[in-house]
Amino acid sequence: MSDTRLPHEKGFHISWDQIHRDSRALAWRLDGHGPDDGAWRAIVAITRGGMAPAMIIARELDVRVIDTISVKSYNHQAQMDAKVLKAPDADMMGDGTGILVIDDLVDSGKTLELVRELYPNAHFATVYAKPKGRPMVDTFITEVSQDTWIFFPWDMALQYVEPYRGTD
Template identity: 55%
Template sequence: MSLPDKAFPVSWDQFHRDARALAWRLADNDREWKAIVCITRGGLVPAAIVSRELNIRLIETVCVASYHDYLSQGEMQVLKGITPELLQNEGEGILIVDDLTDTGKTAAQVRAMLPKAHFAAVYAKPKGRPLVDTFITEVSQDTWIYFPWDLGFTYQEPIAKGSRG
């Protein structure tokens, strides 16, 4: 699979602004969150920013791998589940955070684990958008988002190569 024609490079500054904007929208929700469940790896950075802005101290990860070579989605694999305490009440009062919902496959998998949780993503594509409760920017389905942690002056291959997810 080749890279999409449309590219959306995101700088650290822009990502930080967008993640803070997400926190503002969530703060206006007038809810008190018990915990954040961030979808790794992409959800780690926005979860750190949102947790700071909303003063949420309990952060859990759910590790779902779908992109195995940075270009194509493969079979979904849950590498680490969610602690049983946070699964109680079907995730009511839990905030799920991710950087992007693309096809919605990962979002659907995590939503099935926490059906009553509130799902927030910084960016959303049309196929994944119906699974997200709150997001900041929608981009077209055929756009590839280049996140700042994936970039140097040009795309950087990860240091450790292989299929570790």
């Protein structure tokens, strides 16, 4: 039997509770691994997906300096060439030493490849990773197959669903 599902139909649905647990697990894995006696100088969230994990990780690791880099690599569910729309503070970043760059997912690796070119000594961490992008990430929590579409809670809305066997 052939698999006739569309790519987005092989979905991995993440709840707010799950992203919180997985982000805390990532913080635990990163704790004590920064270059400044185990601490990180700053966190840079890759917008938009990296913002929620970065907030949780910053809290867990007591990092107060937080910035963002805005990279566009998707147009809805279609991938495109990655480009920087907004860069973090250049004086803070330097070559990236002591900076923890956080994203929700590494997929093809194009976004992280672009950011790594800008900040080669930063540490790149994602909550989820797909095989094609794994070489671009230093630390991650969960690997999913390349053909899995991850549905993050900030992309979803709760709604009523009819039961399978009717409404009686």
